[in-house]
Amino acid sequence: MRHPSAPPPFAQRVRDALEDRYLRTALQRATVQFTRQRAQAFAELADPEALRDHARAARAYAIAHLPELLERLEAEVTERGGVVHWAEDAAQANQIVLDLAASRGVKRVVKSKSMVSEEIGLNHALQSAGLEVTETDLGEFIIQLAGETPSHIVVPAVHKRKEDIAEVFERHLDVPRTLEPEVLTATARRRLRRQFLQADMGISGVNFAVAETGTLAILTNEGNGRFVTGLPPIHVAIMGIEKVIATLEDLILLIQMLPRSATGQKLTTYVNLVNGPARPSDPDGPDELHLILLDNGRSRIIAEGYAEALYCIRCGACLNSCPVYREIGGHAYGWVYPGPIGAVVTPLLLGRAHAADLPYASSLCGACRDVCPVRIDIPRLLLHLRGELTAGGHLPRWERWGIQGWRWLMASSDRYRWAGRLARWGSALLARGGRIRWLPPPLHRWTRSRDFPPFAARPFRARWVERSHGSGRRA
Numbered sequence: 001m002r003h004p005s006a007p008p009p010f011a012q013r014v015r016d017a018l019e020d021r022y023l024r025t026a027l028q029r030a031t032v033q034f035t036r037q038r039a040q041a042f043a044e045l046a047d048p049e050a051l052r053d054h055a056r057a058a059r060a061y062a063i064a065h066l067p068e069l070l071e072r073l074e075a076e077v078t079e080r081g082g083v084v085h086w087a088e089d090a091a092q093a094n095q096i097v098l099d100l101a102a103s104r105g106v107k108r109v110v111k112s113k114s115m116v117s118e119e120i121g122l123n124h125a126l127q128s129a130g131l132e133v134t135e136t137d138l139g140e141f142i143i144q145l146a147g148e149t150p151s152h153i154v155v156p157a158v159h160k161r162k163e164d165i166a167e168v169f170e171r172h173l174d175v176p177r178t179l180e181p182e183v184l185t186a187t188a189r190r191r192l193r194r195q196f197l198q199a200d201m202g203i204s205g206v207n208f209a210v211a212e213t214g215t216l217a218i219l220t221n222e223g224n225g226r227f228v229t230g231l232p233p234i235h236v237a238i239m240g241i242e243k244v245i246a247t248l249e250d251l252i253l254l255i256q257m258l259p260r261s262a263t264g265q266k267l268t269t270y271v272n273l274v275n276g277p278a279r280p281s282d283p284d285g286p287d288e289l290h291l292i293l294l295d296n297g298r299s300r301i302i303a304e305g306y307a308e309a310l311y312c313i314r315c316g317a318c319l320n321s322c323p324v325y326r327e328i329g330g331h332a333y334g335w336v337y338p339g340p341i342g343a344v345v346t347p348l349l350l351g352r353a354h355a356a357d358l359p360y361a362s363s364l365c366g367a368c369r370d371v372c373p374v375r376i377d378i379p380r381l382l383l384h385l386r387g388e389l390t391a392g393g394h395l396p397r398w399e400r401w402g403i404q405g406w407r408w409l410m411a412s413s414d415r416y417r418w419a420g421r422l423a424r425w426g427s428a429l430l431a432r433g434g435r436i437r438w439l440p441p442p443l444h445r446w447t448r449s450r451d452f453p454p455f456a457a458r459p460f461r462a463r464w465v466e467r468s469h470g471s472g473r474r475a
């Protein structure tokens with residue numbers, strides 16, 4: 001499994017992100033727009049809540065019946081002329097692609113967007129073996145030119161403004177600088193057309209794999225998925241084992257949920273349903289189709305009691321709605337999967353010790369759960385992970401002391417009352433214009449990027465007594 005190559009500590013990454021004014025502007029603009037579009041798209045449905053229930057049930061069924069569905073998928077894909085490969089981890093998956101490329105003399109590879117290929121570091125493995133790899137999703141293409149990694153699971157270049165893209169194109173494609181989106185897009189299109197025509201192998205991800213028919217569904221908005229899967233002589237599709245679903249009916253249901261949740265579209269512009277390599281009667285299509293089924297820790301996630309995390313259909317709605325993601329963006333999470341679902345799956349896939357900060361990168365406000373099309377209870381999973389981390393001794397010492405101190409205060413009503421008095425007195429001293437903008441260490445990290453409301457002048461308890469009895473004050 002590809003571990004992040006020693007990124008700076010989480011606190012440093014967050015600080016860097018918060019200080020990047022352009023990043024925050026780009027994130028706010030995009031996430032607010034996607035959230036609004038999602039809400040509109042769901043409002044048009046007759047019974048969106050019932051659809052979400054059905055979608056969750058379809059995903060829950062698939063994860064509960066993973067072994068038999070995967071075997072059925074293998075049988076159906078094989079029946080239609082495809083070849084199925086099983087990969088236990090990233091190294092095996094990469095080796096399968098490298099072996100295929102070597103045995104067929106592949107030199108140039110085109111790829112459509114695939115988070116799982118990011119997860120296993122496929123580009124790096126292929127390029128290290130001397131292959132030319134081109135990302136063909138526009139966002140991924142920009143990111144690849146810039147030498148960066150995606151910062152969103154649906155919109156990889158969400159952190160880039162058009163000024164940034166113009167600069168990247170000018171530097172790497174040797175074209176005059178322009179801020180016209182149409183001209184920038186046309187430049188990318190010309191470049192990519194050439195790559196499509198010269199490619200010996202196309203590599204794609206899979207949005208859903210239907211067990212009963214062996215159908216691989218690939219949803220894109222740019223048509224690049226169709227070129228990648230249809231033009232080169234070899235198509236390699238890579239999917240995490242959790243992407244399997246039982247029936248075409250489930251596919252129709254989930255296809256209604258994914259684009260609506262991701263970008264507020266009723267449907268993506270292109271929906272590719274791949275059913276094997278080209279048949280003799282087909283006018284075009286690849287000679288070979290290879291499907292790689294990757295585990296890479298997913299079976300362990302189920303065994304550890306986190307199966308619900310695998311219901312995810314990678315729509316990105318939880319990222320767009322998350323107040324933390326909206327401020328810090330994807331790179332601060334330090335690995336491939338950012339946002340609330342990333343804070344759950346990254347420690348599960350990489351190991352708790354490699355991402356011990358992430359389960360705490362949440363206010364547990366529940367916005368992610370409210371928008372998730374398959375109703376994953378992300379706050380519950382985060383709390384569970386926090387519990388494990390605390391039990392495993394991953395909590396910083398000062399935080400452990402803080403929690404112990406809190407417990408000591410809460411265990412006695414006298415101590416609680418005195419602490420309340422102290423807090424009211426202290427916050428009255430620090431408040432300016434009704435807000436606290438500076439707190440002393442160790443609380444100063446909170447006020448570094450936001451303010452804090454002062455404690456109420458009179459505690460709830462006193463106001464409650466007064467309201468109930470209409471009588472005297474007791475603080």
Ligand code: SF4
Pocket residue numbers: 261311312313314315316317318319341368371372373374375376
């Ligand atoms: S957890 Fe839910 S909202 Fe977040 S990406 Fe997955 S399916 Fe979408």
